[in-house]
Amino acid sequence: MRSIVYSRAGSSSVLSLAEREPAHPGPGEVRVRVAVSGVNPTDWKARAGSGTALAFDEIVPNQDGAGVVDAVGEGVSDLAVGDRVWLYLAQHQRPTGTAQEYTVVPAERAVKLPEGIPFDVAASLGVPAMTAHRALTVHEFGPGRLSRGSLDGRVVLVAGGAGAVGHAAIQLAVWAGATVVATISSDEKAALARAAGAHHIVNYRDADAADQIAALAPGGVDHIVEVSIAKNAALDGQVVANHGSIAYYATEGGEVAAIPVLPTFAKNVRIQGLLLYTVGDAALSAAAEDITAALRDGALPVGEQAGLPLSWFPLEQTGAAHDAVQNGAVGKVLIDVSGDNR
Numbered sequence: 001m002r003s004i005v006y007s008r009a010g011s012s013s014v015l016s017l018a019e020r021e022p023a024h025p026g027p028g029e030v031r032v033r034v035a036v037s038g039v040n041p042t043d044w045k046a047r048a049g050s051g052t053a054l055a056f057d058e059i060v061p062n063q064d065g066a067g068v069v070d071a072v073g074e075g076v077s078d079l080a081v082g083d084r085v086w087l088y089l090a091q092h093q094r095p096t097g098t099a100q101e102y103t104v105v106p107a108e109r110a111v112k113l114p115e116g117i118p119f120d121v122a123a124s125l126g127v128p129a130m131t132a133h134r135a136l137t138v139h140e141f142g143p144g145r146l147s148r149g150s151l152d153g154r155v156v157l158v159a160g161g162a163g164a165v166g167h168a169a170i171q172l173a174v175w176a177g178a179t180v181v182a183t184i185s186s187d188e189k190a191a192l193a194r195a196a197g198a199h200h201i202v203n204y205r206d207a208d209a210a211d212q213i214a215a216l217a218p219g220g221v222d223h224i225v226e227v228s229i230a231k232n233a234a235l236d237g238q239v240v241a242n243h244g245s246i247a248y249y250a251t252e253g254g255e256v257a258a259i260p261v262l263p264t265f266a267k268n269v270r271i272q273g274l275l276l277y278t279v280g281d282a283a284l285s286a287a288a289e290d291i292t293a294a295l296r297d298g299a300l301p302v303g304e305q306a307g308l309p310l311s312w313f314p315l316e317q318t319g320a321a322h323d324a325v326q327n328g329a330v331g332k333v334l335i336d337v338s339g340d341n342r
Contacts, residue, residue: 003100004318007058009049012319012326015061022102025073030107032085036123037098037315037335038064040164041250044322046091056095061318062335063091064126065098066119069110076107085110086122088130088288092277098123099318101337108281111288114296119341120310124164124302124332125291130276132169133287135225135247136176138272143176146290148297151178155217157239158182159204160227161193164332165249167308168300169225170196172291175299178223181216183209183232192330196307210238220244220267229271230255237263245270308332312342 001022006014025031043062069083079085090105091097113122133146136156143150156173160166161182173180174197182198184190190201202212213221213235220241226232229248236246237260246269248257264271276284294300302308309331313321318335325333336342 001101002315003060004315005058005060006047009047009054012322015319017316023104025071025104027074028076028107029073029104030069030076030079030110031071031102031104032067032087032110033070033102034065034067034098034100034337035119036066036341037062037337038123038126039321039325039333039335040064040127041325042127044326047322058095060096060100061091062097062099063089064123065090066122070102079107079110079112084113086113086125088126089276099315099335111292114292117295120334121300121302123334124308127276128164129168129291130284130287131165131249131274132172132225133290134274134279134283135169135249136173136223138247138270139223139245140243140270145286146172146176147293148175149177151176154178154222156180156223156225157213157221158225159232161196161198162189162330163227164308166227167196170198171300172294175294175297181213192307195305204235210235213239230257233257233259240267240269242267245272247272247274249274302332310334312336
């Protein structure tokens with residue numbers, strides 16, 4: 001099979017196309033014939049390295065993807081050969097991810113797709129959708145799970161509404177019944193956030209951005225999904241509601257956030273960091289179930305008309321796909337592993 005591999009950290013030039021034998025699934029594992037691989041910032045950052053040695057002699061990158069179950073290991077009862085699945089954290093604590101024609105993953109990281117969901121949607125879930133789910137479920141007074149109506153009467157602020165996580169957060173929050181305000185930095189990104197379903201758009205660069213949000217949410221914002229707490233902490237502190245939550249999930253590296261003390265402690269604000277790799281199995285399982293329920297309801301479409309433009313690359317150009325994400329490509333970068341999806 002064709003695999004993208006690297007044996008040392010570095011730029012995308014360390015990636016190469018190689019022929020490898022497909023692995024066999026062990027107990028509790030499944031093998032998936034990958035149709036589409038999704039690329040996230042975490043993928044290029046892991047490949048670039050942080051000065052420490054690689055955990056494995058050879059690595060196949062990419063955490064997310066979608067495909068068809070090709071073989072099942074002993075003890076797997078919830079999946080069968082032929083099942084269409086979406087994948088998450090495929091390469092977490094493992095040497096091989098989804099940038100290859102076949103990948104072996106723990107069965108719980110392969111989630112059965114509802115009927116009719118295409119692979120481009122499925123491969124766009126994973127890290128973005130699960131991060132968004134977690135950000136929307138850390139409020140002191142719940143809900144701890146998302147479903148239709150679970151956020152009725154609440155206001156959600158999505159910072160960076162044109163990004164992949166922001167896009168998923170808008171869609172999940174709208175599906176769950178929230179009123180969604182998205183912050184963006186340009187007219188182009190405003191159009192994407194609006195297409196994703198955001199009810200209100202605010203340019204965070206406006207001098208009166210906090211006043212605009214306050215006018216839209218006079219009682220304050222209940223849930224803030226924050227892409228850059230280092231830049232937006234002051235704004236968040238101004239607009240968050242009493243007992244509101246600020247969930248932040250990203251960093252540019254080495255950032256320090258100056259938290260406004262008076263408004264956050266006076267309003268009993270919960271400030272929650274989140275990282276999927278350490279969030280725990282219970283949160284991941286809940287997210288997988290709720291996201292799949294949203295898929296059944298048709299709540300998570302992709303493509304420019306849905307606010308998430310897709311950029312496609314063939315498997316042999318995985319390095320270029322990583323570079324596109326690193327350079328801030330708007331929307332979702334996907335790799336057509338099987339060659340049948342564009």
